[in-house]
């Protein structure tokens with residue numbers, strides 16, 4: 001199997017890198033280099049710049065404003081965007097609801113929601129998980145009862161990322177409690193977050209940020225026109241969406257960016273009177289992570305090239321579970337490395353003080369070292385399907401056990 005990039009792919013990577021360099025606003029780039037998560041307005045601003053270039057609809061067909069890129073091109077774009085570092089495209093808008101509406105939506109739903117999702121006129125969130133329904137999603141209980149031309153929704157969701165700033169939510173609800181199989185009684189609704197009866201309660205995560213929420217529904221009405229696909233067939237939609245969610249989940253560009261930041265810092269800090277980068281134990285640790293990153297990169301391109309050769313058709317490759325497991329392990333390893341290299345300078349207090357003192361960027365960039373992303377990414381082995389569940393998939397589908 002030939003794993004080399006074609007000349008066109010090499011030229012494409014160069015084009016993407018140059019565009020990002022020339023167009024990513026300096027203030028956003030600066031915040032990202034300090035290891036901060038992008039703010040909502042950063043993501044919106046950057047996604048609109050990409051949309052104007054025709055690069056926001058990553059896996060959307062051209063007729064809906066998408067890029068029409070091959071899987072390899074998409075991966076090149078994601079890697080360059082993460083490594084820049086630039087805010088990532090809104091996954092709820094671009095990877096989830098967009099492809100879902102393109103596949104299952106009515107013409108009216110496509111017309112109304114797709115252009116607004118592309119430019120984040122609407123910020124979407126994902127209302128799937130509930131207390132007691134995470135890995136076992138089919139046991140969800142939030143109920144929607146049809147009354148005339150609307151559904152009345154009652155129940156609770158949890159871990160709903162960015163619900164507090166979202167305009168719309170795509171929601172899995174139970175519409176038939178007596179279905180033969182639990183999966184057969186579920187529907188997929190589009191919910192305007194301004195509808196009366198919705199309460200959003202924050203969950204503050206270990207990094208101190210407000211990203212997660214509980215969402216409560218008390219007789220919330222949803223017009224029947226906002227049902228996607230058919231009533232009680234929402235599981236088909238959810239499966240399709242979760243398959244898409246795993247594409248690009250390895251986030252190798254982000255790991256690479258954290259590795260580069262660690263090496264930069266290790267050239268500046270001393271260990272036993274010598275730059276840390278010359279320390280044998282440090283070099284061994286770096287080498288092991290880099291070997292793992294290379295192996296993951298090759299696996300990723302193998303999966304994608306197989307997908308492209310099949311004309312982009314077919315079910316998600318079970319090997320994409322390897323990408324999730326190894327990708328998230330590497331995200332954790334590289335963010336941990338950055339923190340270890342920075343030592344006490346990784347503490348947020350140190351970073352704030354340096355910022356207040358207007359210290360030169362090189363020190364500040366090393367010092368903050370992304371303590372926020374280090375802490376937040378502890379969750380990466382949980383969200384998007386936990387790594388234990390991915391290993392179950394691999395055991396069955398790849399090892400045949």
Ligand SMILES: Cc1cc2nc3c(=O)[nH]c(=O)nc-3n(C[C@H](O)[C@H](O)[C@H](O)COP(=O)(O)OP(=O)(O)OC[C@H]3O[C@@H](n4cnc5c(N)ncnc54)[C@H](O)[C@@H]3O)c2cc1C
Nearest residue numbers: 126127128129133134135159160161379382383384386388
């Ligand atoms: C940061 C973050 C953001 C999130 N954002 C969203 C969001 O926007 N929208 C949304 O709907 N959800 C979101 N989630 C929820 C996420 O999808 C769930 O946390 C995840 O599916 C796991 O479900 P759970 O938390 O209920 O854990 P459980 O399913 O209760 O699992 C608990 C533990 O048991 C293990 N386990 C469970 N079943 C098995 C099994 N069969 N075999 C082996 N081990 C098993 C799990 O791996 C885990 O370690 C988010 C979660 C996090 C952490």
